[in-house]
Amino acid sequence: DVKVTQSSRYLVKRTGEKVFLECVQDMDHENMFWYRQDPGLGLRLIYFSYDVKMKEKGDIPEGYSVSREKKERFSLILESASTNQTSMYLCASSRDREINEQYFGPGTRLTVT
Amino acid sequence: AQKVTQAQTEISVVEKEDVTLDCVYETRDTTYYLFWYKQPPSGELVFLIRRNSFDEQNEISGRYSWNFQKSTSSFNFTITASQVVDSAVYFCALSEAEDDYKLSFGAGTTVTVRA
Numbered sequence: 001d002v003k004v005t006q007s008s009r010y011l012v013k014r015t016g017e018k019v020f021l022e023c024v025q026d027m028d029h030e031n032m033f034w035y036r037q038d039p040g041l042g043l044r045l046i047y048f049s050y051d052v053k054m055k056e057k058g059d060i061p062e063g064y065s066v067s068r069e070k071k072e073r074f075s076l077i078l079e080s081a082s083t084n085q086t087s088m089y090l091c092a093s094s095r096d097r098e099i100n101e102q103y104f105g106p107g108t109r110l111t112v113t
Numbered sequence: 114a115q116k117v118t119q120a121q122t123e124i125s126v127v128e129k130e131d132v133t134l135d136c137v138y139e140t141r142d143t144t145y146y147l148f149w150y151k152q153p154p155s156g157e158l159v160f161l162i163r164r165n166s167f168d169e170q171n172e173i174s175g176r177y178s179w180n181f182q183k184s185t186s187s188f189n190f191t192i193t194a195s196q197v198v199d200s201a202v203y204f205c206a207l208s209e210a211e212d213d214y215k216l217s218f219g220a221g222t223t224v225t226v227r228a
Contacts, residue, residue: 031214040122042204042220050214058215090158100208101148102216104158 003027004105006091012111019078021108023091032074033092033102034058034066043090049074081112116140117207119219126195127227134190134222136205142166144210147181147188152202152221164188195226 007022025032031050035043035058045058047066055066063085067075074093078085088109092102118137126132138147149161162172164181172179176193192199202223206216 033215040220043216043218045215048214056214088156092158094214097214100146100214100216101160101163103160104150106155106157 004091004093004103006089006105006108008108009106010109010111012113013078013081014113015082017078017081017112019081019110019112021076021078021089021091021110023074023076023105024072025074025093025103026072027093027095027103028071029093029103030071030096031094031100031102032068033094034064034074034076035090035092036060037088037090037107046076081110083112086110086112115219116209116217117205117219119203119205119222121222122220123223123225125225125227128196129194130226132192132195132199132224132226134192134203134205134224136188136190136219138186138188138205138207140186140207140209142209142211146208148206148208148216149179149188149190150204150206150218152204153198154201158204161190192224195224197226197228200224200226 003026033048034046044060049055049068065077088107090107091105094100094102145166147164150158152158178191180189202221204221205219
């Protein structure tokens with residue numbers, strides 16, 4: 001079974017702090033994704049990566065950056081957290097472009113106060 | 114523009130009733146994939162099914178069935194004889210050949226099954 005893990009289930013940070021969200025997958029998947037989920041808006045793609053050190057902006061990249069130094073690990077960085085970044089953050093991975101169903105981690109609920 | 118529309122925000126049924134979730138998609142690609150995911154109260158999205166645009170055959174898996182109709186750009190999902198454990202948010206998603214890394218998700222339908 002594919003296993004996607006995220007470093008924290010719940011996180012509380014203060015406005016202006018730098019926040020790191022970590023995601024690890026154990027199935028040698030090429031692609032990894034970061035989404036945020038807000039009520040009524042579904043899932044919105046922040047960034048994705050199709051290879052080590054490669055990244056592409058999703059639909060809502062503003063205020064975020066990412067890092068993928070190893071194939072199994074994909075980090076989401078909030079350089080200066082703001083209250084409007086309070087959300088559920090979901091990490092996902094998919095094998096490749098042919099087999100593109102995504103498998104999700106349990107999510108991190110981030111609250112910025 | 115919204116690529117995937119799930120018009121039903123919430124559906125509430127009594128156990129053993131059937132429930133059908135609607136999904137309408139929009140794409141100009143001839144090659145694309147459609148997905149359904151389940152998000153139970155625990156929060157983790159669970160992959161249920163992927164269909165490609167060339168396979169319009171309906172699919173059944175236990176109490177779950179999917180009806181794919183290209184003529185109406187719909188990919189509807191039916192839960193037969195619903196159970197309390199089916200209570201979850203269900204998302205429909207689209208992946209287009211032009212950009213096949215990415216999934217575009219609908220807003221989700223919350224299903225509540227009452228005992």
